[in-house]
Amino acid sequence: MTDQAAVRDPGLQPERTRLAWRRTTLSSTVAAVLAARAALHDGATMLSVLACALGLLLWLGFLAVAHRRLTDLSATSRPRPLTRRAAATATLCTMALAVCATAMVL
Numbered sequence: 001m002t003d004q005a006a007v008r009d010p011g012l013q014p015e016r017t018r019l020a021w022r023r024t025t026l027s028s029t030v031a032a033v034l035a036a037r038a039a040l041h042d043g044a045t046m047l048s049v050l051a052c053a054l055g056l057l058l059w060l061g062f063l064a065v066a067h068r069r070l071t072d073l074s075a076t077s078r079p080r081p082l083t084r085r086a087a088a089t090a091t092l093c094t095m096a097l098a099v100c101a102t103a104m105v106l
Contacts, residue, residue: 018070021070028093032055032056036055039051051103058093058096059093062089
């Protein structure tokens with residue numbers, strides 16, 4: 001049993017991580033599209049256009065981080081760890097996009 005516990009399939013964790021990044025990217029895309037739709041649906045004001053532009057910029061920032069991470073995960077069998085800067089950027093973009101979407105809905 002100890003030999004079984006010591007052997008680990010390294011292919012499973014990167015695959016789960018890759019799928020998690022894809023799910024997060026998809027949900028971020030849906031949030032950005034719905035926020036843009038809500039902001040521009042009933043007539044565009046200057047504030048709603050600015051909020052929409054900010055949301056799209058945040059989405060693009062998250063998309064850049066996610067793309068780089070997915071490329072790293074696909075390139076090698078042992079991917080490099082996520083840097084602090086990339087993790088902070090992804091977190092900031094996700095949280096700020098959620099705040100922008102909430103502000104546009106309210």
